[in-house]
Amino acid sequence: xxxxxxxxxxxxxxxxxxxxxxxxxxxxxxxxxxxxxxxxxxxxxxxxxxxxxxxxxxxxxxxxxxxxxxxxxxxxxxxxxxxxxxxxxxxxxxxxxxxxxxxxxxxxxxxxxxxxxxxxxxxxxxxxxxxxxxxxxxxxxxxxxxxxxxxxxxxxxxxxxxxxxxxxxxxxxxxxxxxxxxxxxxxxxxxxxxxxxxxxxxxxxxxxxxxxxxxx
Numbered sequence: 001x002x003x004x005x006x007x008x009x010x011x012x013x014x015x016x017x018x019x020x021x022x023x024x025x026x027x028x029x030x031x032x033x034x035x036x037x038x039x040x041x042x043x044x045x046x047x048x049x050x051x052x053x054x055x056x057x058x059x060x061x062x063x064x065x066x067x068x069x070x071x072x073x074x075x076x077x078x079x080x081x082x083x084x085x086x087x088x089x090x091x092x093x094x095x096x097x098x099x100x101x102x103x104x105x106x107x108x109x110x111x112x113x114x115x116x117x118x119x120x121x122x123x124x125x126x127x128x129x130x131x132x133x134x135x136x137x138x139x140x141x142x143x144x145x146x147x148x149x150x151x152x153x154x155x156x157x158x159x160x161x162x163x164x165x166x167x168x169x170x171x172x173x174x175x176x177x178x179x180x181x182x183x184x185x186x187x188x189x190x191x192x193x194x195x196x197x198x199x200x201x202x203x204x205x206x207x208x209x210x211x212x213x214x215x216x
Contacts, residue, residue: 002058002061003061006057006061007054007057007058010053010054010057010148010151011050011053011054011057013148013151013152013155013196014049014050014053014054014151014152014154014155015046015050015155016152016155017151017152017153017154017155017156017157017158017189017193018031018045018046018049018155018156018158019031019155020152020155020156020189020192021155021156021157021158021183021189022042022158022160022183024183024186024188024189025160025162025181025183025184026160026162026183030042030160030162034046036170037170037171038163038165038170038171038173039163041161041163041178042160042161045109045158045159045160045180046158048105048106048108048109048158049109049113049154049155049158051102051105052102052103052105052106052109052113052117053102053117053151053154053155055098055099055101055102055105056099056102056117056120056121057151058098059095059098059099059102059121059124060120060121060124060127060128060147062091062092062094062095062098063095063124063125063128063129064124064127064128065091066088066091066092066095066128066129067128067129068128099121102117103117103118109158109159110157110159110182112157112182113154113157113158116150116153116154116157117154119150120147120150120151120154123143123146123147123150124147126143127140127143127144140204141200141201141202141204142201144200144201144204145196145197145198145199145200145201145204146197147200148193148196148197148199148200149193149194149196149197152189152192152193152196153185153189153193156183156185156189156193157182157183157185158182158183159180159181159182159183160180160181160183161177161178161179161180161181162177162181163177163178164177
């Protein structure tokens with residue numbers, strides 16, 4: 001039920017946002033040399049960003065399963081709730097715990113990240129649950145595309161320590177350069193996010209065709 005392929009894709013979108021933001025703000029060396037000294041100090045920001053966003057994605061899949069329980073085919077692969085493998089109350093409780101955890105981890109990055117997560121959760125709720133249940137509307141792919149755009153933005157705004165080296169020596173870093181900074185949002189970043197928005201809108205339409213018989 002965790003949809004590993006989609007989870008990897010969603011995580012990749014966040015990672016692409018991180019790489020784009022850091023490269024634009026401080027240079028590609030912060031991405032290509034992330035495992036090298038002293039740039040590895042920024043691994044903590046990558047972990048926080050990826051973990052918090054991945055938890056948000058998993059919560060959205062749980063909410064989707066909860067909303068679709070009555071119409072899902074029990075014998076289809078990955079339908080743990082519909083098949084009775086896990087209880088409805090249990091899944092709902094787990095989703096609440098993971099949501100609280102993701103917001104807590106996101107707060108370690110910035111309050112902007114908490115705000116983006118809050119918007120993502122709001123979109124996930126109105127997409128899956130009544131009275132809106134936007135997934136039943138003809139323009140439902142727009143919400144999926146918006147979630148993708150926000151995931152890219154979430155990664156793009158991931159802070160980093162833009163370290164300054166003394167005479168290029170990785171062992172000698174100016175003390176005042178460890179302070180975290182947040183990349184500034186650029187028009188190029190918005191355009192990249194819009195491309196991902198369009199890609200997910202089209203892609204979700206294709207998956208809707210695949211699930212036509214079950215939806216009908």
